[in-house]
Amino acid sequence: MAKNKIKIEHVSKIFGPKPKSVIPMVRDGMSKAEILKETNHTVGVYDASMEINEGEIFVIMGLSGSGKSTLIRCFNLLNKPTDGAIKVDDENIVKYNASELRKFRQDKIAMVFQHFGLFNHRTVMENVEYGLEIKNVSKEERQKIAQDNIEIVGLKGFEDKYPEELSGGMQQRVGLARALTNDPDILLMDEPFSALDPLIRRDMQLELLDIQERLKKTIIFITHDVNEAFKIGDRVAVMKDGKVVQVGTPEEILESPANEYITDFIADIDRSKILQAENIMFKPNALVSLKDGLKVAIKEMKENGISSVFVVDRGRHLKGIVTIDAAIKGVKEKKTLEDVLDTDVSVVKKEEYVNDIIPKALESKFPLAVVNEDNKLEGLILRVHVLSGLVADDVEESREYHGYMQNNEVNE
Amino acid sequence: MGNFPDIEFKLGDYVEDFVNFLDEVLEPLFDLIFFISSRFIGAISDVLTWIPWWVFIILIFLLGWYFKSILSGVFYAVFIFLVGTFGLWEYLMMTISIVLTAVIICLVIGVPIGVWMAFSKGFSSVMRPILDAMQTMPSFVYLIPAIFFFGLGNVSAIFATLIYALPPVIRLTELAIRGVDPEVIESAQSFGSSRWQMLKKVQLPQALPTIMAGVNQTTMMALAMVVIASMVGAKGLGEQVLISINRIDIALGFEAGISIVFLAIIIDRVTGGVADKFQKHRRAK
Ligand SMILES: Nc1ncnc2c1ncn2[C@@H]1O[C@H](COP(=O)(O)OP(=O)(O)OP(=O)(O)O)[C@@H](O)[C@H]1O
Ligand SMILES: [Mg+2]
Numbered sequence: 138m139a140k141n142k143i144k145i146e147h148v149s150k151i152f153g154p155k156p157k158s159v160i161p162m163v164r165d166g167m168s169k170a171e172i173l174k175e176t177n178h179t180v181g182v183y184d185a186s187m188e189i190n191e192g193e194i195f196v197i198m199g200l201s202g203s204g205k206s207t208l209i210r211c212f213n214l215l216n217k218p219t220d221g222a223i224k225v226d227d228e229n230i231v232k233y234n235a236s237e238l239r240k241f242r243q244d245k246i247a248m249v250f251q252h253f254g255l256f257n258h259r260t261v262m263e264n265v266e267y268g269l270e271i272k273n274v275s276k277e278e279r280q281k282i283a284q285d286n287i288e289i290v291g292l293k294g295f296e297d298k299y300p301e302e303l304s305g306g307m308q309q310r311v312g313l314a315r316a317l318t319n320d321p322d323i324l325l326m327d328e329p330f331s332a333l334d335p336l337i338r339r340d341m342q343l344e345l346l347d348i349q350e351r352l353k354k355t356i357i358f359i360t361h362d363v364n365e366a367f368k369i370g371d372r373v374a375v376m377k378d379g380k381v382v383q384v385g386t387p388e389e390i391l392e393s394p395a396n397e398y399i400t401d402f403i404a405d406i407d408r409s410k411i412l413q414a415e416n417i418m419f420k421p422n423a424l425v426s427l428k429d430g431l432k433v434a435i436k437e438m439k440e441n442g443i444s445s446v447f448v449v450d451r452g453r454h455l456k457g458i459v460t461i462d463a464a465i466k467g468v469k470e471k472k473t474l475e476d477v478l479d480t481d482v483s484v485v486k487k488e489e490y491v492n493d494i495i496p497k498a499l500e501s502k503f504p505l506a507v508v509n510e511d512n513k514l515e516g517l518i519l520r521v522h523v524l525s526g527l528v529a530d531d532v533e534e535s536r537e538y539h540g541y542m543q544n545n546e547v548n549e
Numbered sequence: 550m551g552n553f554p555d556i557e558f559k560l561g562d563y564v565e566d567f568v569n570f571l572d573e574v575l576e577p578l579f580d581l582i583f584f585i586s587s588r589f590i591g592a593i594s595d596v597l598t599w600i601p602w603w604v605f606i607i608l609i610f611l612l613g614w615y616f617k618s619i620l621s622g623v624f625y626a627v628f629i630f631l632v633g634t635f636g637l638w639e640y641l642m643m644t645i646s647i648v649l650t651a652v653i654i655c656l657v658i659g660v661p662i663g664v665w666m667a668f669s670k671g672f673s674s675v676m677r678p679i680l681d682a683m684q685t686m687p688s689f690v691y692l693i694p695a696i697f698f699f700g701l702g703n704v705s706a707i708f709a710t711l712i713y714a715l716p717p718v719i720r721l722t723e724l725a726i727r728g729v730d731p732e733v734i735e736s737a738q739s740f741g742s743s744r745w746q747m748l749k750k751v752q753l754p755q756a757l758p759t760i761m762a763g764v765n766q767t768t769m770m771a772l773a774m775v776v777i778a779s780m781v782g783a784k785g786l787g788e789q790v791l792i793s794i795n796r797i798d799i800a801l802g803f804e805a806g807i808s809i810v811f812l813a814i815i816i817d818r819v820t821g822g823v824a825d826k827f828q829k830h831r832r833a834k
Contacts, residue, residue, distance in 0.1 A: 213739055215735055215738060215739060238741075239742075240741065241741070242738070242739060242740060242741030243741035244741075246739075247739065247740065248735075248736065248739040250732050250735070250736055251732075252732050253732075254730075254732040254736030255733070255736070256733060256736075256737075256751060256754075256755070257733075258755060258757070259754075267737075267740060267750075268740040268741075270750070271740050271741055271742050271743075271746055271750075272741075319740065325739075
């Protein structure tokens with residue numbers, strides 16, 4: 138289990154002249170709109186609690202105005218919470234004095250902004266080295282580190298350009314390099330890719346995942362785009378009207394949305410790009426080993442009411458598939474299991490996205506075999522399941538349409 | 550009867566008392582200001598008169614070329630040459646010294662005040678009416694306390710010029726600092742900048758183009774004060790205009806007048822050009 142890096146405990150942020158006075162009202166259940174009308178205070182975030190693990194990408198998503206920015210800005214105290222505690226490495230940062238806060242910001246946390254927040258009077262290099270310059274690192278050393286990070290984000294050769302001379306995507310790379318240069322433990326990203334067009338955004342997402350793979354930061358990432366959230370988030374928090382309504386892995390949220398709001402939210406999501414093969418496969422409880430022979434195969438199929446069964450060797454490596462028809466015919470003709478084995482099975486990896494296995498599912502005349510990284514058989518996917526994974530309804534229903542594995546337990 | 554009743558409030562007397570009081574109490578300060586600014590003007594005019602005339606013309610050409618275009622450079626050089634042919638070279642140098650000194654002092658005083666106003670709402674609301682008054686009060690009025698504090702001469706002229714020309718640089722500095730993109734401020738904060746680092750490395754550089762626009766305005770206003778300031782004994786082109794008025798000398802009046810116009814054009818274009826250069830790498834907002 139990964140270690141907790143950040144713990145948010147009952148954090149509230151209220152905007153207005155006397156924010157503390159409003160807390161009891163929210164506690165008594167007054168809505169955000171009522172409070173605004175009666176007291177002229179805006180509830181930015183109310184009673185948010187969550188734990189963020191070291192090295193994970195934690196996504197906060199929600200509609201516009203739901204308080205995402207307000208919350209993320211509490212992490213580096215650009216917003217000072219009205220109430221609650223924020224513990225980073227078990228220290229409550231809300232209690233920091235000015236110099237402790239400066240130190241914390243210089244060493245532990247960095248932020249990437251939606252509209253980049255670049256210094257347009259400085260070149261790319263000067264932007265990237267800014268954080269170190271603030272810490273009085275010598276020019277030589279900071280430029281060396283800055284150069285490394287400029288290369289990490291793929292901006293080599295642009296060091297002396299001004300931000301204005303770069304495209305949006307490149308500007309955000311500068312923002313990312315600038316944040317990385319401080320080598321922070323925690324990276325805050327407030328809708329960093331929202332201002333970019335879709336193609337560039339996709340590249341940047343992939344690149345972020347790539348960089349994360351290497352650097353293993355704790356990343357808090359904000360987006361209002363569900364697809365983006367589920368694509369890059371290890372875990373996702375959903376916010377509504379200043380409250381955190383659900384926290385979980387993308388699969389957990391997809392499988393059991395906490396309420397209507399989340400259901401609506403994920404309605405337009407393209408599930409095929411989030412769900413992986415392992416999310417829609419089930420475990421074969423009928424499996425036949427090569428040495429078992431034809432008779433056993435027929436028995437297994439009959440007992441389980443299925444029309445074909447996968448055949449594996451002792452190490453659970455897939456050998457092929459045998460259908461009930463071929464098996465019965467084989468017994469009559471005194472053939473062995475190996476003789477009637479059909480090896481024309483489509484194999485997919487556990488972590489392949491459903492989106493990517495659609496073509497295979499459409500072509501294959503048998504169920505797809507799902508294997509793990511050691512090529513061991515883990516499960517199988519029916520064609521209909523691939524397609525039903527695309528519509529928002531549950532996978533379970535579709536099972537009834539298909540007589541294939543009716544009696545099987547489903548691996549969830 | 551429509552006569553105003555016999556009620557008297559001698560505001561002017563009180564102001565006079567106040568100025569007297571200031572003169573007494575702040576004498577050391579005024580002496581210091583006098584000392585510094587007279588030295589300053591002296592130094593600048595020494596340098597300007599030491600430079601050979603043709604070097605100066607080439608410098609003007611280069612300035613025009615660098616900040617505007619080669620054609621502008623040629624024009625400016627011709628302008629300056631013409632002033633020389635009018636026999637007004639020394640006066641031109643004197644005027645430039647006074648204007649330069651006034652502008653530099655304006656910046657030294659004005660930028661910090663503007664920055665402070667940007668940071669403090671209270672200070673800003675106190676300063677605003679004062680700045681309004683400074684700008685709308687007829688500029689002749691400043692001449693009186695100026696003479697009182699500094700006697701006749703260039704320093705009085707600078708003092709009067711300062712009061713008149715200071716507001717734009719203060720206002721534009723405040724505006725510029727307040728106008729820095731909040732996301733940029735936040736990004737600087739998020740890296741743990743101290744207040745001073747923020748001001749020095751982010752806010753002032755970001756504000757510079759706008760501040761330069763203020764410098765341009767301030768310079769033009771300082772130049773506009775040249776003739777008026779000559780009434781308290783400022784030397785230079787303004788003095789020549791004043792003399793020509795007294796003597797009803799159309800020729801001298803025109804030559805001195807057109808020289809001031811030439812100078813105004815050059816200063817305006819060059820400082821404007823400097824502002825543009827600063828603007829170059831900025832987002833159009
Ligand atoms: N500085 C502020 N002063 C007053 N109210 C604020 C302030 N900042 C945010 N709010 C209010 O807090 C609420 C949450 O805003 P926030 O910016 O956190 O939303 P968001 O989820 O980031 O939305 P978006 O997707 O549009 O960025 C909004 O009602 C907003 O008006
Ligand atoms: Mg936001």
